[in-house]
Amino acid sequence: WLALHLENVTMSLSGQYKCTFATYPYGTKAAKIQLIVKAEEERHYLKKVWLNQTLEIPCLEDTTSENFSIYPLKWLVGENGRKEELVSKEPACPAVYRNSSVLYRQRVLLGLNNALKVFPTKITDDGRVFSCHVLYHPERVQKSSTTVRVFGK
Numbered sequence: 712w713l714a715l716h717l718e719n720v721t722m723s724l725s726g727q728y729k730c731t732f733a734t735y736p737y738g739t740k741a742a743k744i745q746l747i748v749k750a751e752e753e754r755h756y757l758k759k760v761w762l763n764q765t766l767e768i769p770c771l772e773d774t775t776s777e778n779f780s781i782y783p784l785k786w787l788v789g790e791n792g793r794k795e796e797l798v799s800k801e802p803a804c805p806a807v808y809r810n811s812s813v814l815y816r817q818r819v820l821l822g823l824n825n826a827l828k829v830f831p832t833k834i835t836d837d838g839r840v841f842s843c844h845v846l847y848h849p850e851r852v853q854k855s856s857t858t859v860r861v862f863g864k
Contacts, residue, residue, distance in 0.1 A: 722748045722851070753842075753854040762863045763831040770825040770843035771855050782847040786827045788815065789840045797841075800825065837861040 717724060725748045731741045760766045770784060785799040797819050800806045806821040814835060820828040827841060842856040 720748055724748055753856060756855065756857040757860065758857050759860045759862060760832050760836075762834060762861055766827075766829040766832045766836065766859060767822060768827045768829075768841050768843075768857045768859075769855075770827070771845060771853055780825060782845050784825055784843060784845045786819075786821070787842050787844065788812070789842065790838065794842070797827070832859075832861050834861055834863070 715728065715730070725746055727743055727745050729741060729743045731739060733739050754771075756768075756772070758766065758768060770786070781802050783799070783801050786797045787794045788797055789795070795812050796809045797812060797815055798806050798808050798821050800821060808819065814833075815829065818829050818831070820830070822828045825843065827843070829836065829841075836859050838858065838860070840856050840858050842854055845853045847853060
């Protein structure tokens, strides 16, 4: 009989909702429902960098509402639909670097606020897509992808 209609649903609407109504002659009735807004949002960016300089890519740069440093994250690099993990980080643990990548083995570092640093940039980095994945709930992943353009002087 009663319905709650939500428009423009965002993840901030997740939570427990309670409906209470009075009936006659049975008294007050209540029902609770847990709303989980599932989302896998991905933001896309373009980053321009000079050849042989340090490339620094923030993880989830436009997100200020939550502290994502308390959640597991990983950085991947991709090209032509293939993705390779570069580094992963669990809360309160040191970062784990994946040494399988020949191109990035000694050139990546996890910086402040989980930013990915690549030094030095090479021409082979041009067109690569670096993505940060933050698992902040078992059913929710925030992603940001950055396509890199490398310029020479």
